Amino acid sequence: MIHGNERMHFSSDYMEGAHPLILKRLFETNMEKTSGYGTDEFSKEAGNKIRAACNAPEADVFFLTGGTQTNATVIDALLHTYQGVVAADTGHISLHEAGAIEAGGHKVLTLPHRDGKIAAEDVSRFLRDFWEDENHEHMVMPGMVYISQPTEYGTLYSLKELSELSEICRTNHIPLYLDGARLAYALAAPENDVTLPDLAALCDVFYIGGTKCGALFGEAVVIPRHGLIPHFMTIIKQHGALLAKGRIAGVQFDTLFTDRLYEEIGKPAVEAANAVRKALKEKGYRLVFPNPTNQVFVLLEKEQAARLSEQIEMGFWEYTDDTHMIMRIALSWAVEPDEVKRLIECL
Amino acid sequence: MIHGNERMHFSSDYMEGAHPLILKRLFETNMEKTSGYGTDEFSKEAGNKIRAACNAPEADVFFLTGGTQTNATVIDALLHTYQGVVAADTGHISLHEAGAIEAGGHKVLTLPHRDGKIAAEDVSRFLRDFWEDENHEHMVMPGMVYISQPTEYGTLYSLKELSELSEICRTNHIPLYLDGARLAYALAAPENDVTLPDLAALCDVFYIGGTKCGALFGEAVVIPRHGLIPHFMTIIKQHGALLAKGRIAGVQFDTLFTDRLYEEIGKPAVEAANAVRKALKEKGYRLVFPNPTNQVFVLLEKEQAARLSEQIEMGFWEYTDDTHMIMRIALSWAVEPDEVKRLIECL
């Protein structure tokens, strides 16, 4: 697809359509008639496969269309009206969801991040301080914890870190929710030691991202303990998140969870990212937010950024001062070796 | 697809996937890289074609994923916090959106329907009564009018009726919003005299339904007057309705608005519905909600319904008394002549 003189595009990891196997399966099943709203056989089968992959035979599985929508719906379902959600100050819900959580009536209670993550001890202290504060009845009660894996910085919670967070949440009787918008890229990273069954064992709710991991769209919400959220289908509907043709999400996740595709799909991206990181270092660039997944963050002078952007479309991340900025190079499941080679040559 | 002994499925008009031309185009464009959130070339091209079809060169066009979501987002965008939306008591937003409008903080102010429609004079009287009520500062101010075309009963507003409603709204300085979830079936009905350009001329906002009219999913919001809703993209995002891969909706609507596909796609369904209605009448069934579009409503005794349901899956509509019920037979764009023939034989 990439020709020699064309500008290359790496501004995000959702620039292509879907994995070819998904399109093929949509094509094959297109004229079958099914019932709506996720009650079809494809969705059921996808749910079964996800339950199996997560080793969570009792789990409830629902398919929504996008990440912000999924976060807003799940968080609204888990919280009482007077509760807020604890998250890193760099969390997607804190910054880049246009106030969707607040539109549902809930405050995002931010903690300072550490490499995009929140530490169990910080959560623990925050909860203790809240309950010890004599004015806490006038404050927003922390009602759940939100994390993302990989984080917005591409970093990963280790199994130890996730276990500690899970324990803090359970000790405090509040649910732990994990946003897996890019989960395939975590699962594909050699450094990762958190499996799908680990997520099911340690989280109260999590979602397996499709949109950024090879689907046309779609996120699979997994609730390991059956019945944790009563009437969740109605809650989904109320949030405008219920697909009439639920089968379109079902077919996609059925495909992603056939022959371990979801656990393999991120590998080319992670390998490419590692190669790009290596090349950047060798060429003297300064990497920021070092991470083992598919997003590469590099600090550039504005002029440098302008020059590189002539050949490489990168994603703007943030200005660090008047003359420097952080740019993101995102590698997707669809990345091709030639593309990586040319990208590295252009750096 | 339908074999002789199989049960036939007509419970809704979104039981199949997408029109083959849509799938084909998704397939062809799959590996092209595009920017996200509807800023891609496919979405732009789809917007251009829709503007042309609507004879509304200045219109803003946005693509969302489903009907409830679209209604909640548009209504929230058009109303002030202290305003409500006027709708028929049979309107989709009144009954079957799980409170999505109220979740956005707005009351649905219902008027008694007439064949699923609201009459301009009823709206006019309602508005006058509100403003003349000495207590109106303690009441929910009517801030817009919601209608659907076809209505939930499959009926159609005539051009005259729509013009009258439009005039009432403009006189009262409140927007008129039209829900076109099944708009293709209106456009395909010989009785229909309301064109896309009419909608653009008479409505302040309307949406062209994709989900029920041949797309995998997707609704195209048309705002004829450019800039009527500032920052609508952020509003869409906040409602969890912004597709990351906006191109997937763009490609679909680009296809639907190529070679007048959208205006043709509903014809087989409407013709089939007319044939089914004719057959039902001849066989002595009682039709209810007579309408010229793709949904057939029939009054059945419970036993009769049970017997027919062995061969024909219909949609439950409502009980009329302890022994009778209304069932819906929905014909979709994908209906085949053989299927209709067999359906009629089974009645």
Place this chain on the structure above:
Amino acid sequence: MIHGNERMHFSSDYMEGAHPLILKRLFETNMEKTSGYGTDEFSKEAGNKIRAACNAPEADVFFLTGGTQTNATVIDALLHTYQGVVAADTGHISLHEAGAIEAGGHKVLTLPHRDGKIAAEDVSRFLRDFWEDENHEHMVMPGMVYISQPTEYGTLYSLKELSELSEICRTNHIPLYLDGARLAYALAAPENDVTLPDLAALCDVFYIGGTKCGALFGEAVVIPRHGLIPHFMTIIKQHGALLAKGRIAGVQFDTLFTDRLYEEIGKPAVEAANAVRKALKEKGYRLVFPNPTNQVFVLLEKEQAARLSEQIEMGFWEYTDDTHMIMRIALSWAVEPDEVKRLIECL
């Protein structure tokens, strides 16, 4: 206070300040220092007296400032996000609270009233129809029942009617909430057979109205079963309904529940209303919404209304047609015999 030639004012029952005993007690306690937010001794003592009067020793009692605020806060506390509140179409929350319930995200599910009341059988049928509807997952789930005593038409639920409603609610596991904005006028009516202990036994939450029953402001929310609404103080705060100087409400309700003042305070108003009703009938006026409490509703020709209004300020209720309207004459706890006499003379 009323002089011979002055226009008389009966447009509402909250035209005066507070009962003299309340003002006296506010005066006496004014410079005592207390803690805030209802944790003071006056509020505790008022709570004790209310618990005693209601024969509800375990009840939680909270003081809020006004009726709309109280309804919005209690209803939001009792409902899940996906639930609505069942009410008469004439209910205060349905019509005259400017959408406060919807602003909290909840639909008001209206039933046709019968003399301002809803019948147990209508509620029962509504609940059954909901759960039997095959589409109910797409609809707003009825999550509680709201009634008012007296109703907006001044009518009263009998003990039998209230018991039936209570039973329906308990059978369906949804709370029954009673709005007692004018409860003193119910308790003062000879026809009334529902006592405060009955309310505590049959309702899950109810409020004892102060604003319209002799206080400067204030409503006492009674939750007979302790702990039914966890963290209600925070919920009140979040709704902007937590008085910093909670003692001001506490002192008022302490006074109202000393020496049975609350149960006596409405008697002059009810007696006056009965006298006015008798006079109106004798003079050939047509009474509407016949009721045994403090509000008198009379049907008038527009000209007649204009003429009477020169001497008597009445409350506008509604137009019944182009030439007729219903006006309300509201008698308050502060009504004086001379005033009633002069009012009757003017009719």
Place this chain on the structure above:
Amino acid sequence: MIHGNERMHFSSDYMEGAHPLILKRLFETNMEKTSGYGTDEFSKEAGNKIRAACNAPEADVFFLTGGTQTNATVIDALLHTYQGVVAADTGHISLHEAGAIEAGGHKVLTLPHRDGKIAAEDVSRFLRDFWEDENHEHMVMPGMVYISQPTEYGTLYSLKELSELSEICRTNHIPLYLDGARLAYALAAPENDVTLPDLAALCDVFYIGGTKCGALFGEAVVIPRHGLIPHFMTIIKQHGALLAKGRIAGVQFDTLFTDRLYEEIGKPAVEAANAVRKALKEKGYRLVFPNPTNQVFVLLEKEQAARLSEQIEMGFWEYTDDTHMIMRIALSWAVEPDEVKRLIECL
């Protein structure tokens, strides 16, 4: 009121009832009949006096009951659904309103405080960064600025600081809103150089606090530019903030704005606070949040705090580490010289 051996209470500045002149006036006017909802003559007269005091003849003036309620109502009225409010991280709306702003759907966008204040340059940079961020359409748009005078730390904006903030807001076309819950204590401070007319000239909306400044309850919202918030009465009603007996607030503010009472009422408190601060310093205590108004903040060891608390009830502010805490001594308008003397002796 204070006897030699009694524990003294300084945990807040709303521990007493109302200024005697207010109670007297409530007593005198108690049996006059007035219309409701703030349409009475007392409220009109109070509005006139406030307009005069503010040199804002066109201002709209409304009376609400409490601070959190007022903030939630005004902020909801000023913002579009997709906008948030910029505030100091120490702002009352950020921390101590139980999520009332988020319950209305809006994010509080916090800036680091400087002595409880936000600096114009910080606001300016925040706004510029937002609009320059390429992802800003996915973020919460800053739609207004919230400040408090005095701040939560008792500090004051100077006229210069307020003018700079005002200019930034006007340049950016977003309103500046000032929370004057304790405004009387600002006006009473010798260091203060911001007058009521300055507030009216520089703010788009502000409120004059009654609850903490000598009233039983009540806050006066001033909107210098008439008509800035259309239908504000309905918005107030929808927020449960509309007093049926609006006259009770009207009478209080009429009294507070007669003979400059509001501008004098805070003086004893500020003088007492200065005396207490002087004494604390002399005795070697460490003052924190130095400020010129009625709240004194002192750093104490836990044991020291426990010992002092036997004689002096102070307000808990926060723990600074495991062995230290900040306590607040709040002096109110009602403070008496003997009380201050005894307080100082106890330190």
